[in-house]
Amino acid sequence: MDKNKKTIRVLYSFPNKLGAQRICYTAWQQVIGLAAAGAEVTVFTGGLLRPVPDGVTVHTTLARGKLRIPYKLIGSKRAMALHDSIVSRRIKAMASEIDIVHTWPQGALRTIEAAKSFGIPTVLERCNAHTRFSYEVVRRECERLGVSLPNGHESAFNEDVLRVEEEEFRRADRLLCPSEFVAKTFLDRGFSPGQLARHTYGFDEKVYYPSSEPREPRQGLTMLFVGVCAVRKGVHYALEAWLKSSASETGTLLIAGEFLPAYAEKLKSMLSHPSVHVLGHRNNVPELMRQSDILVLPSLEEGYALVIAEAIGSGCVPLASEACTESCRHMDNGLVHRVGDVDALSQQISMLHEDRALLHRLREASVRTIPEITWTAAGVRLLQVYRETIAAYHGIKDDSAVYTMDNSHRGSMTVSPPPTTATAVSRTDSVAYEDAAMSPCVVKKYVLISPVRDEEAYIAKTIDSVVSQTVRPAEWIIIDDGSRDDTGRIIDEYALRYPWIVALHRTDRGHRLAGAGVMEAFYSGYERLRSEDWEFIGKLDGDVILEPEYFETCLRRFTEDAKLGLCGGVLYCEDDGQLKLDRHPENHVRGALKFYRRSCWNNIGGLIKSPGWDTVDEIHANMLGWHTKSFSDLKAIHNRPNGAAAGAWNDSVKNGRADYVSGYHPAFIVAKCAKRLLQKPYGVRSFAHAYGYLSGYAGKAVRIGNKDLVRYIRNQQIRRMLFLEGSWK
Incomplete structure (x- = not known):
């Protein structure tokens, strides 16, 4: 903790039993993490079931010693309202001792209003997606499956819950979103980026840790599902994908959780397969994770999915839907699939079953991720959110604030945790790289801008090739220039998964407009760049596939030649089933993959907004003494050759x-x-x-x-x- 910073005094209001299961456990870990990060925490909770660190003050609102008010007796709704009323009155007595109030859903309205009356900023924990979104997604899937949720089920539509929570959303100064997916469900409902703050959850490394014993080669793959077996968790997707995969022939699918009877009945035929074992509720989940190869979580909607972090901590490779936490990074420390894409999930399971080297690499990467996703790291990040919220509330510039948001169509947010010994280098840092021994000369900050239109057949391959780069961009803005196909949806989905990807959308002008149209779209993205200290900028088409070391090599070439102002690779296009080189002069760089040094970019004044931009730029650079070059050893595949879209x-x-x-x-x-x-x-x-x-x-x-x-x-x-x-x- 920085001793020069004022200690943040937090009133933490939790209307349930702190330290019980599920969100109660999450809240308890948050309190411990905040105390470790240096916050002064005063907790008001309905009840306390686990001890908290020395220095944390706890007031129970629905209990006195061993005497407790039973939630079931007065009803959960009344219990939370009573808690809210008690806390709101206590704020009046201790307003001068509070810097910020942290509240939880269903018990926050009066507390938030009391804090406002004394000029105290408030944050509301949003441990799941927007309530209305969650209800709608689950309802549609239940109707598709023919499964009815019982009255009172947490995922069943409840008008009273929705009314209270939407009012809480409206009144809180900021909503705490533990994932990009959660944030987007609010942005899509009209919330401004300024109303949202990104934080994260974690896992207990003392409970969840990798096995110390080397894994023996196995004939069959072991896949594990952990959690409440509910429709929203997508267990039906997991079962269908498993049975379609090659792994089901010799492997085992373990399901640790309780089923809703109607849901279990619907899945009866798949659950009866000999490779599927339903374990019910288990208390040995950490051990199950250490013994399993992969954890599957194909959720329709999520908040953070603690089980993903716990699996990573246990050395169990996660296979998650895009609705889950971005702690699972595709082809980095796990595999990610689109919600409901059974074929993709099945292929991923088969791939790990057949390619144990890939499974091992993902497991090793998971273990390296551990320092980033502990509850200790989460406490540090949450404290930073408090500081930023307090500064914004009082109109104070806070240079320590590290949570920033983009006012784009999708409202992308990036999280840059402060450098601590417990925080490893993350791929969301300004420039991240996999090999710590990599030469410092290549660790440069670059940004990419990609105007795209009607590229649904190619754009996912392009994005995957950038995601796989050994040196990733600090920021990549992809502009959907009025596509009439699924391009916009695809880039939105990737933007949800990767914080450094920003998706922008332009209205359809009715046709492709080469040259000037491309530059209009390019500059609409350029104007939205958040990064101000970039050293290199690239213009990349949405139909190009790059080799993993493409940008690392470009950066090395810039380091080797101080006068190199613009560079790129060579393009290979498919012709009669073969890849053929698109030949052009060595000093010319194709417009599909231009990469500029910032000083050169500034010298030429950027790009002209008219046809010929991709020739004028390099001629202008040559005139000013800069070198421009296409490197023959930098190979890229151009799925749509130059001019193919126009004829x-x-x-x-x-x-x-x-x-x-x-x-x-x-x-x-x-x-x-x-x-x-x-x-x-x-x-x-x-x-x-x-x-x-x-x-x-x-x-x-x-x-x-x-x-x-x-x-x-x-x-x-x-x-x-x-x-x-x-x-x-």
């Missing part, structure tokens, strides 16, 4: 117009068109290019205004035609 004629017309805008010499255009007469389809590209260039004259299109640049371009073109030395190769 040969339209693409060539576009290029001809771009040449006019860029100020190309007429003689150079004649030579260029003559050369293209022999390209297939014969004559088409040549005449189309000439037409595009001449239409610029006829339409008096606006050309670039930099006369020095135009003179330089034409001089280089003349030198090239005369076979003289120049910057054009």
Whole structure:
């Protein structure tokens, strides 16, 4: 703890029994974590079932010594309302001793209002998705399955609960969201990013820890499900995926949890499979995790999913839906699938069954994740949220605040925990890298911007290839430029999973607009960059697949050549089932994967917002003394070759117009068109290019205004035609 910072005094109001099961356990661990982080914690709780650290003051509102008011006797609703009333009155007596009030749902309305009356900021714990969202998702799935929830079930629609909680959401200064998924369910309901704060939960490393014994090779895979066997947890998806996988032939699926009778009846045929073992409620979950290979959690909606963190801590590889905590990172320390995607989950199970080397690598990565997701680390992060909330409430600039939010369509948030010995380097840091021994020269901060339109067939592959980079970007803004297909949904789903990916959406203009349209979309993303200290910036198309070390290698090349201002790789396109190199001059970098040094970017003034931007940029850089180069050892696959979306004629017309805008010499255009007469389809590209260039004259299109640049371009073109030395190769 920083001794120069004022100790934060927290009134922690929890209307249930602190230290009981589920959320009661979560609250108890939060209190312990806050005390360890240096907060001064005063707890008001309905009852206390586990001890708290020395220094934490506890007041029980529904108990006196061994005498307790039974929740069942007066009803949970009345018990929480009574707790809320008691705490609100106590605030009046101790207002001068409180810096912030932490409340929990169903027992917060009066407490929040009392705090407001004394100018005390409040945060409301949101341990699950927005209540209305949760009700709707579960209702739809129950109807699809033909399962009825009993009255009073926690997932069954309850108008009284919804009314109270939505009013609490509205009144609290900030809602504490433990995952990106939770935050998005509020953003989608109209909450502003400023109303939400990202924190996290954790696991107890003294209880959940990896086995010290080496794992013996097994014939069968052991998959574990832990938790309440409810529709919202997607147990039916887990069963279906397991039975479709190759692992079910020799492996075992263990289900540790109690089933709703109607749900169990619906799944009876799958539950009776010999590879499936229903264990019921178990008290030896840590040991089960240590003995299992993978943990599955295909939830429809979640808050944080503590079981994921506990599995990671136990060395059990998680397979989770995108609704679960981002602690499970796809192909890093676990595998992630879209909600309800049984085929994808089944393939993942089969893959780990058949590729034990991959399973081992994911397990090792899980263990390395442990310091990031303990309750101790969660306490540090929560205390930082308090500081930021207090500073914002009182209009004070707090340089220690590390929780920031983006005002984009999706409301992305990033969490940067303060550097402590308990916090390992995370992939959400400014630049993260897997190998601690990597040369410091490559640890640079870069950002990416990707304008995309109608790329549903390719965009997921592009994103996966960036996620797999050995050096990830600090921030990646993907702009859906009015797609009419599923592109927008796909990038939204990835943005939920990875905090450094931001999805933006533009309205459909009705057609692709090459050049100017691409730049309009690009700059709509550029203007939304949160990172201010980036050193490199890339423009990446949504149909390109990169090798894992692509950006690491680019950064090394920048380090090796101080005058390298712009670089990229070479593109391979599929032709008749084979990958063929898209040939072009070495000093030209294709527009699909441009990567700029910031000082060069500033020198050229960014990119022109018109056709020809991807040629003018490098010519301008050359004129100013910068090197530009495509490296042949940096290979990328271009799923849609240059111009494929427009067709040969339209693409060539576009290029001809771009040449006019860029100020190309007429003689150079004649030579260029003559050369293209022999390209297939014969004559088409040549005449189309000439037409595009001449239409610029006829339409008096606006050309670039930099006369020095135009003179330089034409001089280089003349030198090239005369076979003289120049910057054009």
